[in-house]
Amino acid sequence: MALFSVEDLSVTFRRRGRVTAAVRGVSFAVEPGRTLAIVGESGSGKSVSLLAATGLLPETAEVRGSARFREADLLRLPRARLRAVRGRHIGFVFQDPLSNLHPLKTIGAQIGEAITAHERIGRAALRRRVIDLLAEVGIDDPERRIDDHPHRFSGGMRQRAMIAMAIALRPELIIADEPTTALDVTVQAAILRLLRRLQERYGTALILVSHDLAVVSEIADDVAVMRGGEIVEIAPIAEITTAPGHPYTRELLGAARRGAALADVAEPPAAAPREARPLLAATGLHMAYRRRGRKDPVTALTGVSLEVREGEIVGLVGESGSGKSTLGRIVAGLLRPTAGTVALRDEVYNAPGRGPLRLRRDLRTAIQVVFQDPYGSLNPRRTVAATLAEPYVVNTGLTAAEIRDRVEALVRRVELPPAVLHRFPAQLSGGQRQRVAIARAVALRPALVVADEPLSALDITTQAQIVALIRRLRAELGTSFLFISHDLGVVAELCERVVVLRRGRVVEAGPVRRVFHDPQHPYTRELLDSIPGRVARV
Template sequence: MTQERTSEGAGPVLSLEQVTVGFDTDSGVVEAVRGLDLQVGRGEIVALVGESGSGKTVTAHTILQMVPENARITGRITLAGADVLSLSGEDLRLLRGSAAAMVFQEPSTALNPVFPIGWQIADGIRAHQRIGRRAARARAVDLLRKVGLPDPEQRVDFYPHQLSGGQKQRVVIAMALALDAQLIIADEPTTALDVTVQAEVLEVLRRLRDDFGRSVLLITHNMGVVADLADRVAVMRHGELVEVADVADLFAQPRHDYTRELLASVPRLRAAAGEPIRSTPPNAEAPPVVVAEGLAITFPGRLGRPAVHAVRHVSFSVAPGEVLGLVGESGSGKTTISRAVAGLVGPTGGSLTVLGQEFRGARERDIRPLRQQIGFVFQDPATSFNPKLSIGDCVAEPLRVHRRDLTEAQLRARVASVLDMVQLSPALSGRFPHELSGGQRQRASLARALALDPALLIADEPTSALDVSVQARVLEVFAELHRELSFAAIFVTHDLAVVGMVADRVGVLRDGRLVELGPTASVLASPQEEYTQQLLAAAPVPDPAEQATRRTRWQALVSQPG
């Protein structure tokens, strides 16, 4: 079948027909995408959603043939009337950027740190057109204005490090716009950004469609982002398309089981505010497990640089059996606080008392006896286990160190029982960490933290590296264990919906300060501080209609002066 170059206005901008992508690996060919059919119309935003490993990113990269050498592509990809797979070399180069452009996930690595942003935008233009230096600069300024970067005349000479993450992502979008590409492929454009910044970037992407009539292929795993932005949604799983539907239909009546499952596992703010999980009501009389009084943590600056004040004058306490959620955006100091409570960083000001021991100025020798009562769950399950030890050995480690009295058989029995507690089959104990899935590893991490039956558990973003369906399961296990064992816990997260599901009280952090602290239900339902309100309004919810009203509320909030 031969296809004429379609003229402007008619037909889809992009169409994929029976596209299959396989990779040659050590263990044979692995098919990442199988028989995919998808179309993106003019001025349409199509969201390609799926969990990790579903093949959505490979699909996006295949459109411009940005795939590694060991990939094999079959099928047919038509982009702006051109058959992409038949092109190579110079023809392909000319197509990239002018027919379709990409916006990458991590704006800080998508920009070259040694050139000014204006130069980088102009460089993209010069790759396709003959254009004078002054004209290129004027174009760059114009593009930066279009994506809403303030003071584009000055900022055009800025280097990437002088801009914030959200501003950098705007620059990347401006680069994608530079050559009038009809299709913008945005690969997880907001995943690396904080929610308030995410809302701004989504706004820019929306304007690509509304103001400039571009089509966007949006790759994401966040159903809230989909509800906020997309016209049509394609759900992928294991390299196959399971469902394609208009955004309203998909959220209202998902047809496929997997879509339903995916939507059900997204944590929702609304439901959370209703009933936070309660185990035993925190015992007010018993001495608190953690007390922070005016806690400050400062990291010394490198030569000639000012010190970094990660945490400034934060006060809170955690009662036995209570779960305190710490929420905040990146750089708010939430992780630093959790690491201080775990004794990994020393406080530099104020006071931090954990299990009756003052941590400020304490030596490792003073802290060590307490360590068996503190469990810690790390953010990234992939790196929190020694890759050379089996899961059973990893979980047994705390026991081997602190419970020298146990025999090998008792030890193994204990490991089996904690693995059972986190709903992992004890048969997995002989496996190595890389042989487990992310969710299994994170539950094993929880098992290791609980092996010594600690009085205090610290969880630092335990679910942020996981897919939503896996996250739901890990949170369920956490809640169940908390009901049974009633440990005190500090739960650090950037996701307000997650904190609503697990915490009794929430502390909202910003720039190292505690902005608001109170019972979860009241903080989430009627936040007192403006920052908390913004944070709540910026988080997109997986419901197109509700998200539309939330969006207007958020716009009203941020447009308020001050």
Template sequence: MAAQDRLTATLTHAEINAPTPLRPLPLLRVDGLSVSYGPHEVVTNVGFELGRGESLALIGESGSGKSTIARAVLRLLPSGGRATGRVAFEGQDVLGMSERGFRPLRGRAIGFVPQDPANSLNPVRTIGAQAQEAAALLDEPGRAIRKRLILETFAEVGLDNPQRVYDSYPHQLSGGMLQRVLIGLAILPRPALLVADEPTSALDVTIQKRILDLLTRLQHDLKISLLLITHDLAIAAERANSLVVLKDGVIQEAGRTAAVFSSPASAYARKLRADVPALNPDRYAALRDVGFRTLKTGDAATPKIEVSAVTKTFTVDGTTLTATSDLSFTVPAGTTHALVGESGSGKTTAVRLLLGLEQPDIGTISVAGEQITGRSPEALRSAWRHLQLVYQNPFTSLDPTWTVEQLVREPLDRFKIGTRRERDARVREALADVGLGEHLLSRKPAALSGGQRQRVAIARSLVLKPDVIVLDEPTSALDVSVQAGIVEVLLTLQASLGLTYVFVSHDLALVRQLAHTVSVMHRGRIVEHGTAADIFDNPQQPYTKSLLASIPSGVADPANPPHARPRLMAAAE
């Protein structure tokens, strides 16, 4: 029978009544899941399926319920949490099981990779001692055999010297290596499901890419299903077969990644997409134009910041380490200069030198024509009034026992600026500048969201009306939506007040949105310098190109899937 004949042939009675092939049972099925703490429901009627060997991403802002759902699946809800509905793993309802009945599944069949490796490992015990505890799940009685399996798994996740890692304490390893350790411990028992809760949010962009490539490769090679929790839609789009978009514990949208990403149906999913820096590099172009006009018209003849041939070394255990070498850059007034690079590139040392918290071995630094180098802290007091810092983590940089009013007001008190009434007015003005209302004045940091805390930190730096603000990873601990609000605040203030920023970040997509000029640092040296357009559109150095290649594009590359890419060993970290 010809092919075209088969299309029109009459079906036989047997063909018509043939049984429909059974749909494969999903590895994980969640139906009508709700989670409450007392009378407060934080997750409402959530449902999704995850097939064997597939990946699904739960995405949304902080408070959307992502991690709560993961903890419900793992039966790790904190005291007071109550989950209802059905969570079926390999057909078994885990919510209805006793803790004793579920315990053999946790760690063995369902693995978990937490967000922060530094807080997930005991700092006073070696990696090997902690790995042996994880290896106990293998039911292998011989310690020597367990150690061999541990070392083999460490090699499998790209740790190039497994024995050294095994013998090390957590503080002796980089963040990327620690995350690989946690992934290795999670896959050691060869689980069917791996739950990864924001596994790369605290990592540099290049290490983030390696970790995500590793998870995708392990998923493919070991046929592991991956439940990925992330706030970054670009990462989710690259790494997951399906997406579930959450807001306030309620599903806003769900489906195959390509459909949700290319044509989001919900307003919230569209907002998340708009807030991803990698997908919207020119979002703040109008606000940045003020600074670009300064560069183009030649108003930058006298720089606001000038760093000239600065070298700084430290001696650790008798060994001299060079933190910065021959560092030079200038920042015109009213513009943003970004220092980018991986951990260990010298960015933080450069900031400490700029603030006068460290003194260089050689070289000079001046801010607004006032030399910073070679002066005592007492002599720098006047300079610090015009040179302020916004730290990376506002939760640790703000005194938890003080109110917002006390925190913002303190710089005015220390410099004895104005009368009490004038100080009160300036506090309220600074809060208004960053979009916060007076109703927050009596609150303490714990009663604020992450975005509100960072706005308070910015208001605190603004209250003295400085000329220069140094921003040290000011949004790395924030969701993309909160981050977008902070960036808009910073650029609006710069455009209206003429502020000069030094922006330190490993998030290159964010740098492209925010910065006018960029210096790329590698091992204490500036390897490339230029305008943001020069660096991002026409990079010259291999190191810069590797950084830019690590930015999540939001589009999977079917011609070069992550599991087929060359293995990147931890030595590169």
């Protein structure tokens, strides 16, 4: 018998007189102790369906249908009773724990609130219970970490804290909305193992929202595939992965297999010639930070060296905290190293020193950056046209008409419709925003682009489009890329060479095909074994 069932759910939004249908006729159910995965690309209605079913959408949403938890229809419960069900009987794990954790409250206080909202408990007993929860979800030294604030936790630790909050009252159902997105493969695998273990221990039902079939294949019993606000296919995971019935399911499955089956990955086409001359050379980089309350500096990089040739895409991989982004920021001239140098075409432009690095205009335009979160790196108050015009306004003497022509050509180059020029970032999808960020980075035809996790927040089909775009831009412009990612499948598909970082040190480097098919270092093998779906062979 179903613990939680949704029948003929429809959701429409009313904004400024416009009515938009987000979800149409969605039905699914999950039984105690089983896992239902809801998969689909961004905007398919996955999260909206669950938010609607649990009464978490704003008043601008009109929700029809039914959402039954045991015998109660959640869509018709009074607010007080609905709040009593959420938290106590239904726990939530959201995609971005940093946004869902209060930055000024300790982790312990926030987990404690999840308990005291539904129970009366003494202070000492509450603290003991929170410590036990932190230990249960795998937080080391919970007696000390209970008093830390979220910014002192890594991404994986913050997600574990969110899971502790979700299971605090032993709910019968956990809804996990993209719980592993933007986490590196080893942390991703650990979070999936944790959810599976908790489910087995308490018989909890689990609804897992994801854009990646490879991820859900590790844990799901049943899969509902959503596209355009509708469920196009729903079946047991074995049936979905061996005999998908809908073309879109086959498309998702193909993308998942490309990520998991690295044995089939060949060298990308149009690779940089082996005799191509070095473009970038980082030599002996060290980076240490001093933090309040700590006598000894925190070391982020130790003796790191790497090279990028003309027209080459080099992957930089490693788990969270390995130093990937720190290295990227040093290469981009946004940080000075504690020791070591970075040179572009044999000219050193970054070295130890005091104060911000001041680059000549030609060097500043020769190296550009694409950040992980395009919404955070784009000015929300500027249109796309204004954003893309800025590099030309600041660095060239072109007329307004010439800049307008360049911007229009730039939009076409990244395969965006001209209509986006008059829109603001909030009016674009995640994939469109990332295309705008890439367009801005290549506007002045840089020699090198540092792409720092540019795909981590995108669904798997959009990721494939951005990979194809980067490959085409490299071919058309001759631009080199330092591609920072935790997704080894993408790196295998896109890059010629790969550098593996662990705890600030290079542990392995070489051609992608050699490193991924004959890894020499145990950590590289661990990363490869952690790829979702690799063991299950989706």
